[in-house]
Amino acid sequence: MFDVIKNVEQLIQNGQTQADKKARRQALKGLEAAVKAVDPKHLIKSKMLLKGSILHVNGYTFDLKKFKNIYVVGGGKASGSMAEALEAVLGEKITGGLVNVPRGSKNKTAIIRLHEASHPIPDNSGVEGTRRMLEIAEKAEENDLMICLISGGGSSLMPLPKDGVTMEDKRKITEALLKCGATINEINTVRKHISDFKGGWLAKKAYPATVLNLILSDVLGDPLDFIASGPTVPDSTTFGDAIKVLKKYGLWDKAPESIKKVLLNGDKGLIPETPKV
DSSP: OOOOSSOHHHHHTTTTTHHHHHHHHHHHHHHHHHHHOOOOOHHHHHHEEEETTTTEETTEEEEGGSSSSEEEEESSTHHHHHHHHHHHHHHOOOOOEEEEEETTTTOOSSSSSEEEEOOOOOOHHHHHHHHHHHHHHHHOTTTEEEEEEETTHHHSSSSBBOOOOOHHHHHHHHHHHHHHOOHHHHHHHHHHTTTTTTHHHHHHHTTTEEEEEEEOSTTTOOOOOOOTOOOOOOOOOOHHHHHHHHHHHEEEETTTHHHHHHHHHHHHTOOOOOOOO
């Protein structure tokens, strides 16, 4: 069945012979399957099933009757579509929430607020939405469930610089890292250590609530602590690693003083390290 490709029959009939038409149909079936395999809405719906009060998620089960509130937070290029799909599954069982999405997104939700922000260079609209997500996490209690919708692009869409680091400074270092050829893992190592949200801080703020992560990977090997800079998983990197990245690409001397101060203080143990296992 074709749900994604709308003009299947027209494309098939353009074949010169019956063999051509048969080959076209097979090719279109493959294309349809490939697109569905990476479609955020399809992925969420295929991994989640609600039977009565029991939510089945990729082999795990959650009895929703045990939770007073169900909050939703997150961000990324696919998170708007993920929010749409989640509402289709859970509906009014969702208490509320907010997800940062790229400016101009066309997704529509009824309960989860879609907050537009800038990508790939972060801006203050992203900070505003991220602060609200942190407020949701901090008010969540032991009998609450917080569902996190994380996807590629979340690092830029969920900025929350540490005290003393301005958004302009964060933009400068992000642009410099993007231009110099640093890998996404290296860029996110720096991002995590100048942020009060990334690198596991969101999950720590949500404790003791139950946190359910729904993560779409855009990073080779699917390292959860690097996808969107891992706001809900323990961090495997350190302040020292972030300093090494900047020095590796000759950016340390050019980096804003506020960023160097945070990284050096963290390396000396004057600022708490990102949450570890």
